[in-house]
Amino acid sequence: MTTEVVRLAHGGGGRLQAGLLDEVILPALGARACGAPDAAVLDAPGGRLALTTDSFVVRPLFFPGGDIGRLAVHGTVNDLAMAGARPLWLTLGLILEEGLPLEDLRRVLASVSAAAEECGVQVVAGDTKVVEAGHGDGVYINTSGAGVVPDGVGIEPTAIRPGDVLLASGDLGRHGVAILAARENLGLEPPVPSDSASVAAAVAALLDAGVAVHALRDPTRGGAVAALQELADASGCRLVLEDEAIPVREDVRGACEILGLDPLHSACEGRFLAAVPADHAEQALAVLQSVPVTRDAVAIGRAVAGDPAVIRRLATGVERRLVLPAGEQLPRIC
Amino acid sequence: MTTEVVRLAHGGGGRLQAGLLDEVILPALGARACGAPDAAVLDAPGGRLALTTDSFVVRPLFFPGGDIGRLAVHGTVNDLAMAGARPLWLTLGLILEEGLPLEDLRRVLASVSAAAEECGVQVVAGDTKVVEAGHGDGVYINTSGAGVVPDGVGIEPTAIRPGDVLLASGDLGRHGVAILAARENLGLEPPVPSDSASVAAAVAALLDAGVAVHALRDPTRGGAVAALQELADASGCRLVLEDEAIPVREDVRGACEILGLDPLHSACEGRFLAAVPADHAEQALAVLQSVPVTRDAVAIGRAVAGDPAVIRRLATGVERRLVLPAGEQLPRIC
Known part of the structure; x- marks a missing residue:
């Protein structure tokens, strides 16, 4: 990774994208991410399944008390909790703007990883797209989440x-x-x-x-x-x-x-x-x-x-x- | 809905956002969308769970043979299928750019709905954010998906x-x-x-x-x-x-x-x-x-x-x- 900003080619499905994934994204997410190429296959415990999705476009990316990465994890974990579910798994969809400093991306991903660890959830699938400068705002994050609602719980x-x-x-x-x-x-x-x-x-x-x-x-x-x-x-x-x-x-x-x-x-x-x-x-x-x-x-x-x-x-x-x-x-x- | 373009206020959590949801998004998605506020709670059939996520930033939004809405459904359904899963549920995360004609949004959503119907999957949860003009490109869509992998299937x-x-x-x-x-x-x-x-x-x-x-x-x-x-x-x-x-x-x-x-x-x-x-x-x-x-x-x-x-x-x-x-x-x- 010789460049230190996100480039359009990082989203093109070629070698640069593979490099971003292998050298920046997966290492930052650490052991809590698993690298299923298309879809993660998971052993679900019994109970009803809860599913939710949330995109995060907060500005600024970093603010007192948190950043877009922590927010994305907390927001989706909380949506699951509001249905009475035990949050288990997150997916992570990144829309990066060309020119984003990789250092900012690393900070955001470190926050995602730390927050997921704290919440006891695992990032099981991900996706990264890159848009031209002027068509994004640094990083937009979608976190979708799945959890299990224990039997007998009916919060409505x-x-x-x-x-x-x-x-x-x-x-x-x-x-x-x-x-x-x-x-x-x-x-x-x-x-x-x-x-x-x-x-x-x-x-x-x-x-x-x-x-x-x-x-x-x-x-x-x-x-x-x-x-x-x-x-x-x-x-x-x-x-x-x-x-x-x-x-x-x-x-x-x-x-x-x-x-x-x-x-x-x-x-x-x-x-x-x-x-x-x-x-x-x-x-x-x-x-x-x-x-x-x-x-x-x-x-x-x-x-x-x-x-x-x-x-x-x-x-x-x-x-x-x-x-x-x-x-x-x-x-x-x- | 007096305006015919997306406005920042459509993403603010207030009355305009509620109007966009009730008058544009949910009607377009029709019976295949259910309006769980935080997370959808689903009865999962037995088997392992497959989860995937994909964001779509294609330009132009409409192209010969499809549009971003159909693409978002097909892409995620196909990711599940590649794991041997039977696709069941989708979540839909929209990032709209201020100024997007509502007519374009309606077309995209109609495509999402039609494609989901064709694929036999249900849109069970959604989220809409609005970003300022010059920080998006009409519509970005995240579709995350869940499905069930039949017992005995192990595609690797x-x-x-x-x-x-x-x-x-x-x-x-x-x-x-x-x-x-x-x-x-x-x-x-x-x-x-x-x-x-x-x-x-x-x-x-x-x-x-x-x-x-x-x-x-x-x-x-x-x-x-x-x-x-x-x-x-x-x-x-x-x-x-x-x-x-x-x-x-x-x-x-x-x-x-x-x-x-x-x-x-x-x-x-x-x-x-x-x-x-x-x-x-x-x-x-x-x-x-x-x-x-x-x-x-x-x-x-x-x-x-x-x-x-x-x-x-x-x-x-x-x-x-x-x-x-x-x-x-x-x-x-x-």
């Missing part, structure tokens, strides 16, 4: 019932603010770190403890409001949040004021919202608080009978309906 | 033995020429159509007939030479092709002469190469010739003991080694 937003307690697994809105602050050079000191993390272990702990989880959703694009509105629509329940119970870090709240943004519209990448029966809420919180990534889990509200809306109830008792933004606010945060 | 390039017969499932090199001719305005009349197609039914027919298939490989980027070199390297066998037996259409041969390209370096997207024991070759060809997509299947050579090289033997008896191009020739053909 339709299962939410009036009376269910809504839990937040930690502080909300941080990832979106971290990206925006990095991109807009807000100069926050210290910088707000992304919350990018896997929540799969926390979900597994809940299920292992026998908590009757009705629904799970990770508040990514669109933030907590978008996630909750989907749960409200699916279940036909009104979801009422207690304003003073919503966990938002002070630095995130401050940055949101500067940006004119509601933290509940800002994405997380290492958090989830859960609906559990009221008589399981205390146990659920105890379980979550015993797992590092969800140690700050709290109850934030309840599902009640009514129209499928998301409501913020202020300390004064005033209720405000939270609505989905049109979507212009936060492009390319994941 | 390492299984090739000296004496095995090499089969080509049809004419070679057509897709690469179709794309290049479309892009370079070669003005071939009639235009060379891509061979984009699923070969899964043909592979299933081979396996169902009890043919002891040793190895399968689809000659995509890098063409037949790249695919055969991988088989040679994996098996340690010398692969000798009989020049006059190699099936190349006249129009493809003519275009390759204009382009200064060896058809064996040009990609196919609906063909495969197979290695079978000599005493199974006749049956294998009969089976393939009974399936429409592989009706022109022929034997093109043999594996012999020797160094792992790919050899073209001319009618004169002269042998020439075929080597992988560096890779500059054919960017973004898939």
Whole structure:
């Protein structure tokens, strides 16, 4: 590999592509990648299969608290966990822009490898394409994932019932603010770190403890409001949040004021919202608080009978309906 | 949907994104898509699981014989088939460029849907991202796929033995020429159509007939030479092709002469190469010739003991080694 940037020829199926694969990509992914040429063949344990896909186009590629590689692993692992699945395997699709420094590619791949290791998942298949300069933005990553849903687990937003307690697994809105602050050079000191993390272990702990989880959703694009509105629509329940119970870090709240943004519209990448029966809420919180990534889990509200809306109830008792933004606010945060 | 092009807000997680999904993407995919929010949960039949991923960045998006949507389905279905798997499920990751006409998106999605229907696979999960104009090229698609490998099937390039017969499932090199001719305005009349197609039914027919298939490989980027070199390297066998037996259409041969390209370096997207024991070759060809997509299947050579090289033997008896191009020739053909 004499060149130190990605060239178009690296995607042409010839010797340079083979070199990129053998000298850069596979070594970076290490023992967790296996080199099946067409498709990986895997021994699946029993249970239903969960499949998901996510592409990542975040800008900048590297940001406080993470980078596109960690994000791609966490995002897909979390999507599997939200279905109650145990994440097992990832595929990795890279779209590289001509001119990308190979050093950046190596850093991203090292992050993919480290995050996969931490999450206990294996990268089993991959693909690399190269596009001309001006038709990409460094690296776009698709991670698709497969996992197994244990027998007896049936997590569905339709299962939410009036009376269910809504839990937040930690502080909300941080990832979106971290990206925006990095991109807009807000100069926050210290910088707000992304919350990018896997929540799969926390979900597994809940299920292992026998908590009757009705629904799970990770508040990514669109933030907590978008996630909750989907749960409200699916279940036909009104979801009422207690304003003073919503966990938002002070630095995130401050940055949101500067940006004119509601933290509940800002994405997380290492958090989830859960609906559990009221008589399981205390146990659920105890379980979550015993797992590092969800140690700050709290109850934030309840599902009640009514129209499928998301409501913020202020300390004064005033209720405000939270609505989905049109979507212009936060492009390319994941 | 008042706008008729993709806007950044279509990727923001808000109302516009929900509209794109509900009004354009899901209707286009029709009954073969199911709307799992995070991950699809599937009842997997018994057998080993095959997983694969492929991103598609072909330019132009629409070309004689296909488009990026059909290609994305066929490419991934074929990767599964090459592992001996029965393709079952696809995931669909879209990276849209701001400004893409929605009409183009609808056409691509209609192709995805039609191709999935033809192949008997279901699109079970999806994701859509939007990047700014000048950071994409209309549509990039990732299709990841899952399938099941029947018990007893063990297709591995390492299984090739000296004496095995090499089969080509049809004419070679057509897709690469179709794309290049479309892009370079070669003005071939009639235009060379891509061979984009699923070969899964043909592979299933081979396996169902009890043919002891040793190895399968689809000659995509890098063409037949790249695919055969991988088989040679994996098996340690010398692969000798009989020049006059190699099936190349006249129009493809003519275009390759204009382009200064060896058809064996040009990609196919609906063909495969197979290695079978000599005493199974006749049956294998009969089976393939009974399936429409592989009706022109022929034997093109043999594996012999020797160094792992790919050899073209001319009618004169002269042998020439075929080597992988560096890779500059054919960017973004898939």
